[in-house]
Amino acid sequence: AQSVAQPEDQVNVAEGNPLTVKCTYSVSGNPYLFWYVQYPNRGLQFLLKYITGDNLVKGSYGFEAEFNKSQTSFHLKKPSALVSDSALYFCAVRDLRSAGNMLTFGGGTRLMVKP
Amino acid sequence: EAGVAQSPRYKIIEKRQSVAFWCNPISGHATLYWYQQILGQGPKLLIQFQNNGVVDDSQLPKDRFSAERLKGVDSTLKIQPAKLEDSAVYLCASSSGGAGAPHTQYFGPGTRLTVL
Numbered sequence: 220a221q222s223v224a225q226p227e228d229q230v231n232v233a234e235g236n237p238l239t240v241k242c243t244y245s246v247s248g249n250p251y252l253f254w255y256v257q258y259p260n261r262g263l264q265f266l267l268k269y270i271t272g273d274n275l276v277k278g279s280y281g282f283e284a285e286f287n288k289s290q291t292s293f294h295l296k297k298p299s300a301l302v303s304d305s306a307l308y309f310c311a312v313r314d315l316r317s318a319g320n321m322l323t324f325g326g327g328t329r330l331m332v333k334p
Numbered sequence: 335e336a337g338v339a340q341s342p343r344y345k346i347i348e349k350r351q352s353v354a355f356w357c358n359p360i361s362g363h364a365t366l367y368w369y370q371q372i373l374g375q376g377p378k379l380l381i382q383f384q385n386n387g388v389v390d391d392s393q394l395p396k397d398r399f400s401a402e403r404l405k406g407v408d409s410t411l412k413i414q415p416a417k418l419e420d421s422a423v424y425l426c427a428s429s430s431g432g433a434g435a436p437h438t439q440y441f442g443p444g445t446r447l448t449v450l
Contacts (some may be wrong), residue, residue: 223376251436262338262425262441263377270436309376313436319390320365320429320436324376 221246221314225325232300232332240295240328242310251313252293253322254284256306263309269293280304300332336361338442340426346448352414355445358407359428365389367439368401368411369425377425383409413447421449 222245232238244250251270255263267278274286284295293310307329311322339358347353359366365384369377380399382389385406394401398417403409413420423444429437 253438255441260443260446262443263427265438265440268436268438311376319382320367320439321379321382321390322377322439324378326374326376 221250221312221323223310223312223323223325225308225310225328227328228326229329229331232330234302234332234334235299238297238300238304238330238332240308240310240330242293242295242325243291244293244310244312245291246312246314248314250293252284252286253311253313254278254282254293254295255309255311255324257309257327258306266295266308300330302332302334305330305332338426338428338440340424340442340445342445343443344446344448346450347416349418349449350415352412353416353447354410354412355424355426355447357409357411357426357442359409359426360430360440363428363430363440364406365429365431365437366403366409367427367429368409369427369441371423371425371444373422380411416447416449418449421447423447 224243253268254266269276269286277283307327309327310325368380371377380394381391381401383403401411425444426442427439429439431437
């Protein structure tokens with residue numbers, strides 16, 4: 220079975236400050252990991268993914284994430300937050316061994332960036 | 335490149351009625367997914383198609399939910415009869431490549447269903 224935990228329901232940060240949104244995962248084999256963002260009344264937008272290779276993954280809109288196998292984490296980061304980054308963020312995992320491409324999503328973390 | 339299209343965007347029905355949602359994936363994407371997103375939760379996969387075949391429907395409540403992708407392009411998800419707990423946003427996604435490949439899934443805007 221595969222699972223994802225996003226321990227924080229909400230993260231508050233001031234504009235210009237660095238931000239981190241946490242994600243930990245559990246899979247039987249090696250993971251594929253994804254981050255998506257959801258704006259109000261819109262579908263999920265892909266930010267970045269880790270498949271293999273460099274543990275630091277760079278994605279859209281200046282976001283990056285670091286894969287840490289020993290801590291089973293894949294935290295999303297950005298050096299300088301913008302008010303427009305305020306949205307709902309979802310981490311997702313797929314077990315390399317699963318036959319399909321089924322993603323298991325975390326419960327989401329609401330990011331609030333204040334001016 | 336056009337994204338994933340879904341219709342309708344909003345639907346309100348009474349319990350025990352039936353409802354259908356439509357999805358047209360990104361052109362050329364062989365794999366199509368339907369997710370259910372209940373308010374305050376992350377999306378949950380209902381069914382995955384590879385072309386016109388079902389890859390995974392283990393989480394689809396088959397007593398009331400059905401889905402088809404007859405020609406391997408667009409897809410329809412139906413609920414009959416609807417229950418109050420079916421109130422959610424139904425998201426369609428598509429990806430290129432085979433069913434087992436870790437290709438990125440691209441999501442449509444969703445259909446918000448309210449069951450009264």
